[in-house]
Amino acid sequence: MNLEELNPQQREAATYEGRNLLVLAGAGTGKTRTIIARAKYLLNKGVRPSRLLILSFTRKSAREIVARLQSSSQGDTRALKGQTFHSWCMEIIEQNPGVFNFGKFTVIDEEDRESAFRLVCGRHFKKNNFIEPKQLAEVYSYVVNARCNLSTALSHRLFNGRMDDETKEKILQKLPVYQEVIKKYMAFKAERRYLDYDDILQKVALGLKRNREAADFIAGSFDHFLIDEMQDTNPLQYLLLESFWTRCNIFCVGDDAQSIYGFRGADFKSIHYFPLVVPDSNVKKLTINYRSTQEILDLSNWVLEQSPLNYDKKLTANRGKGLKPVICHFHQEWDMARDIVMRIKNSQGEEKCPFKENMVLSRSNRGLKSVEACLIEAQIPYVVYGGTSLMASAHVRDIVSALRVVANPRDELAWERYLCLFPRIGEITAAKLIDKIIDKETLEECIEILEGEKGLDPDIATTLQNIKMLEIEVNRAIEAAMRGLQKVLAHKYKDDWNRRRKDIGLLEKIGAASESLTAFLSDYILDPSLGTGLKGEADPEDSVILTTIHSAKGLEARNCYLVNVNFTQYPSSKAIANGEDAIEEDRRCLYVALTRAKDKLTIYRSHKAAQVIDPSDMLGFEASKLYFLNDLPESLYEVENIGGSSREWGFYRGDSISLSDCEEFDFS
């Protein structure tokens, strides 16, 4: 891509000569293109590849930018880096032991964090205090990411952001318990040398703020930052960047209308403050859409216009006219899934459209399940982005827990999971055993103690020993863990085991590529998406794409299928309960989904949702009133009814739905 191929707006951004720049780029206006052009422009100007850092929020997009950049530029670009905030900070910690001397530490993921909270809460905690460990973890994470105090976080996560006197009173009551548990959790992390996801960013951000020389030194190895999806940056990440925008140049690209990470502390408004917060900075806009036809943009624009907020976005299609979006009404999810598969098959025939130009988008992972099943049935290759990854599934975590114990015998959370796999060992017995071994220096000492315990399954010790012997060959170590745990896992997962065990083979393949057990473990913790998309009959070259909307940012496809656009989900009843901010985030979610389509957009909407309305259920009632597609002008779309459904859509707005009206629907 050369500068001549850019439009004037893009070119102006890519060749910006000032220090810091924010590019406000609407959906499909060539965001990635501009980042790549910027990178090439800088490289041509003589900036060394190693002094350029590309930051994104997901590994996928970071990798993609780098791949596109490398394939389109001549010269040695191997030193180019594309990283996530997390992997980058991890590297900073590892490469600067003088600044961050944590010694040997273990990174824990979200699930481990919850287990840790459960552990420090103690067994009867929940009964006495009515707090879920999950909630604790979320509130804590919000404090760190949004850089706010505990009361604010509680107000946000528990009371829909309210701060009236009554709410204040309630928060005040809860405060001591939260404070106590969070303190314990932090002590636990320090004692066991754990870092959670948020710590990785926080330690670096604070460390650099406090230590000028360290900041000078680390910032000294970069000249230019290129940051994608800036609208998703939260206060913690801003703090981190603060140490760099005075020392390096930062070039950020984002779109406030696509900010959908509020739950992680990102505030879509923060991007508006960019010129105020970032010194020596400027803002430029990209407004011409190259992705979609005007019909698709008309509908997307309309959705955004209905918002009480002014996003000031009206995208115009450079490509001109095309087909109107289709809204499909269905009764059963199954009909929807079959319809999607049918359309995909048709697209192959008539339009010579490859599979990969078909993308199915869903709010939640679960919404993709039925489509996945139908694709398997039809033997169509597909990949899943987002979703429960291989590495997050229970049986894989079981195997990994054994590896973790071997890699670090002080990993209490891993010990607990591992020990509880065996019969007659539960939470309490495990805790007693852990008490005896957790202070030991080496695995051998631990094993010795376990062997000395009477009545204990000898497999507990021998399995660990076998893994230890094969430690240097990760795939064989996994194989050993598999052999040792086969019996207990087969019991634990019963008839499901034959399906699950296949995943372990996949795990071995990933392991075979790793240098060491520790490298394998930290890789997989920082990249939980590792292994996603490998399941199923995927063809790496050409597969249908199934993705959550959150994972779909930056993606596009000729044909997009948007599933379950029901009023219980857009906005979701949960968002309604959480007030306007949450509702707006859901609207942006829908907007992101709509704007992925290049040629054809098919929106699926269920009659089934109507049955949910119970006159006594105010949320259900609100949901029907707030539904984003209410009053959508008929000129903007076509309607189709599928699965033998001829019933008119729209009766959900009459509130008088009797039970008999619902009986013909699928209640499953």
Add this chain to the structure above:
DNA sequence: TTGCGATCCATTTTT
């Protein structure tokens, strides 16, 4: 006191 199986329940989104 601890573990386990049956049963019911709700279920966003990511590093």
Add this chain to the structure above:
DNA sequence: TGGATCGCAA
């Protein structure tokens, strides 16, 4: 599909 919960068994 997993989880929480409860009653029963070891």
